[in-house]
Amino acid sequence: MTVRVRFAPSPTGMFHVGGARSALLNWIYAKQQGGVFVLRIEDTDAARNKPEWTEGILSALDWIGIARGTYEGPHFQSEYAGEHRAAAARLHESGRAYYCDCTREAVQARTGSQYQGYDGFCRDRGLEPGEGRALRFRTPDEGETVVVDLIRGEPTFENKLIEDFVIARADGSPVFLLANVVDDMTMGITHVIRAEEHLPNTPKQQLLWEALGVKPPVWAHVPIVVNEKRQKLSKRRDKVALEAYRDEGYLATAMRNYLMLLGWAPSGDREIVPWSVIEEEFRLAEVNPSPAFFDEKKLRAFNGEYIRALPVEEFVEACQPWLTGTGTIAPPPWQPEEFDADAFAAVAPLTQTRIAVLSEIVPNVDFLFLASPLVDEAAWTKAMKEGSAELLDAAVAAFEALESWDAESLKSTMEAVGAERGLKLGKAQAPVRVAVTGRTVGLPLFESLEVLGRERTLTRLRAARVRLV
Ligand code: GLU
Numbered sequence: 115m116t117v118r119v120r121f122a123p124s125p126t127g128m129f130h131v132g133g134a135r136s137a138l139l140n141w142i143y144a145k146q147q148g149g150v151f152v153l154r155i156e157d158t159d160a161a162r163n164k165p166e167w168t169e170g171i172l173s174a175l176d177w178i179g180i181a182r183g184t185y186e187g188p189h190f191q192s193e194y195a196g197e198h199r200a201a202a203a204r205l206h207e208s209g210r211a212y213y214c215d216c217t218r219e220a221v222q223a224r225t226g227s228q229y230q231g232y233d234g235f236c237r238d239r240g241l242e243p244g245e246g247r248a249l250r251f252r253t254p255d256e257g258e259t260v261v262v263d264l265i266r267g268e269p270t271f272e273n274k275l276i277e278d279f280v281i282a283r284a285d286g287s288p289v290f291l292l293a294n295v296v297d298d299m300t301m302g303i304t305h306v307i308r309a310e311e312h313l314p315n316t317p318k319q320q321l322l323w324e325a326l327g328v329k330p331p332v333w334a335h336v337p338i339v340v341n342e343k344r345q346k347l348s349k350r351r352d353k354v355a356l357e358a359y360r361d362e363g364y365l366a367t368a369m370r371n372y373l374m375l376l377g378w379a380p381s382g383d384r385e386i387v388p389w390s391v392i393e394e395e396f397r398l399a400e401v402n403p404s405p406a407f408f409d410e411k412k413l414r415a416f417n418g419e420y421i422r423a424l425p426v427e428e429f430v431e432a433c434q435p436w437l438t439g440t441g442t443i444a445p446p447p448w449q450p451e452e453f454d455a456d457a458f459a460a461v462a463p464l465t466q467t468r469i470a471v472l473s474e475i476v477p478n479v480d481f482l483f484l485a486s487p488l489v490d491e492a493a494w495t496k497a498m499k500e501g502s503a504e505l506l507d508a509a510v511a512a513f514e515a516l517e518s519w520d521a522e523s524l525k526s527t528m529e530a531v532g533a534e535r536g537l538k539l540g541k542a543q544a545p546v547r548v549a550v551t552g553r554t555v556g557l558p559l560f561e562s563l564e565v566l567g568r569e570r571t572l573t574r575l576r577a578a579r580v581r582l583v
Pocket residue numbers: 121122123124156294307308309312
């Protein structure tokens with residue numbers, strides 16, 4: 115039997131990091147089993163679907179390493195409406211489903227509770243299809259439904275506690291529970307690896323498989339992802355869109371490594387490992403079923419390590435979208451013609467060790483490309499003290515006289531200028547840094563001045579001096 119798994123997102127606007135993780139788990143499982151990964155877009159909620167969201171899913175998958183053209187699909191749930199209706203009809207004909215015209219209010223009035231499920235009122239009324247009549251599945255009164263779950267063992271559900279649930283609305287359209295099962299059946303899915311949120315649906319869905327006469331799949335319900343307060347990650351409260359991480363400058367390699375560590379770890383005391391190791395060592399059965407903490411700080415630290423491990427040419431290449439403002443990434447503060455690729459290449463190794471996400475490249479190098487630096491006023495006030503004007507004068511004079519404009523000479527010159535005033539280098543260079551870069555922190559100063567060049571450095575020092583008058 116060929117293993118066939120699927121990732122079945124609903125296109126609802128953004129691609130959740132939890133979704134990316136489910137996709138990766140399916141992807142790896144298929145690969146390990148020599149199986150097939152199917153992408154199915156569950157687009158039947160017409161009011162909430164837009165074609166660009168489907169495109170967003172494809173490109174997010176592509177980014178994370180599940181490349182277009184390397185899997186089956188995308189199939190679209192909306193194209194299987196005929197199969198959904200046929201399955202509903204079969205269940206009705208075989209007596210496993212019945213029509214029901216109860217309103218919610220009527221059920222509540224009978225059961226006396228809004229929380230209790232359907233009371234089975236229409237079970238034996240033999241209603242024909244008609245206006246206001248939904249189709250309900252007749253769940254067994256006895257026995258248990260045992261779900262075989264690769265992560266959770268065998269969660270067992272008592273059938274008498276499962277209500278007769280709706281499988282098709284009064285207009286004949288199938289609900290999620292049925293459409294999802296029929297699609298999995300039609301697509302020959304053998305393993306359903308999906309979010310834990312769906313576990314309550316699983317006994318109902320397994321009953322549908324059985325009623326339709328097909329062996330149910332093996333399930334694996336992947337633990338939910340929570341924030342630092344142990345709350346389920348929510349798009350209203352937390353940063354959950356994969357695209358947001360991508361645009362901030364997380365590397366796909368770091369992101370997918372991190373996502374795989376939610377509830378699982380490779381052998382030894384390792385966390386950062388090549389993808390090939392994960393593909394080899396990962397075992398679905400080893401995934402911890404308890405909620406997994408999505409630790410953004412840790413992800414950031416991971417990303418920094420991944421950035422530092424890049425060969426410098428790849429780092430330069432990876433920075434390009436932030437240096438130019440590509441797609442959904444905001445443009446940098448300089449004009450395209452102000453950018454100097456050679457100057458950037460010269461400081462790239464210095465920035466590579468300092469940033470945790472690629473977007474941080476911009477505030478680190480903007481002083482190189484802007485005609486005058488963007489001055490952070492708080493930094494200015496902090497750095498410019500009594501005596502700063504004279505210190506800048508002295509620095510200008512000493513820098514003007516320098517024979518060779520290189521980091522080492524600049525540094526020893528600045529040391530000398532400071533020493534004359536009884537200042538250590540750190541203190542002496544602060545006004546120079548703010549005058550030239552606009553900030554109190556940044557790349558190593560003298561390397562920065564070397565790349566900026568004599569003329570621009572002196573112009574900025576003089577301009578700052580004027581401001582101090
Ligand atoms: N469209 C469903 C979702 O995004 C799929 C559920 C499943 O994987 O079965 O939650």
